[in-house]
Amino acid sequence: MAIFVAANAALMNADKRRHPAIYGETPSSGQLGDPRIDAIYLRELQTAASSGVIRREQLYSSLRNQLLSTAGLKSGWDSYSAEPPTASARSEAEKALEILRLLNAEPAAVLPSVDGGIGICFNNGGKYGQLEFLNDGEAHALLYGGPGDPQAWQINLAETDALREAWKRIGAYL
């Protein structure tokens, strides 16, 4: 019996040396036994959390919270004479966030504007861009920190693709 076991082990070892690729494979499900459901959930969650889609949804959830937090601002919130953003400026910013989300843009922050309104900021290293939705209904964009002089322009929100075009210019600059 002892001779048989030893001979069998020797054969197995010889076979492993001959077919290292086969014996180096990860164990089959049959060898591992029943999968643990908690381990499967953990692995799927880790995969999802690291995916771009989930990360972007988390970012936009945070940006919408930043937008909501501007609703409670009072006149002079900047310690000087800034007016709080109006509901219409917040609404325009919310619509812009939805468009930017669909365009896979990744804003850095949503902040109140000292000119009265809401701004959506983007940055990449020292380069900076912003979209600003003012209480008076105007919208403006600004770029600086990249090559050339700063650029500022007004956005005509009445035009269908105005925000897409603005983002295209900001995205290319950053």
Add this chain to the structure above:
Amino acid sequence: MPIYSQDSPAYGQRVYRNDRDPDQSFAADEFLFRRFPKRSLVNGWPTALSISIEISIEAESGISVNRSRYSLPQDVLEPDCCSGNHRTGMVVLEFAVNDLPERVAADGRDYAFVPKRVPHECCYAHSEIWCNSSGDIERACEKPPETIRDLFRAQLLLKMRTMGRMPREFPLAAGFHSN
């Protein structure tokens, strides 16, 4: 009573006017100080969204700052320099006079930005960045259009960034607490 400095004779001598005359000469390397909401910083830097250009034509006033020749940076946070208000959650921006863009042009119009001394009884260092098309501080202040305001902010912030002028934060003096 100061909340960022110790209440002392030195504070009173520095911050109050004490019958001193206005001094209209600004050296190019003199610093100007301005409050900025800390929660509006993005990655530690101010953005153009939060640099207010609160020029009031009716009140004949420009962009409020304190000058370094007669004040410390934290004085701009003191109730004496904030119309009596206690300001917390603020940082101090500092930039040199020659960091200010002299003229900003867009859409066929251009404006000059020049420091002007406007001392207050309880804040001698108070000054204003005066804006009009002539650059003459004796002429009326003008409110520039949004594009010019944005370009002014962008040029100033770029200069501050290039010079490494990070916003400064000051703790409240002993015995005071933020709300």
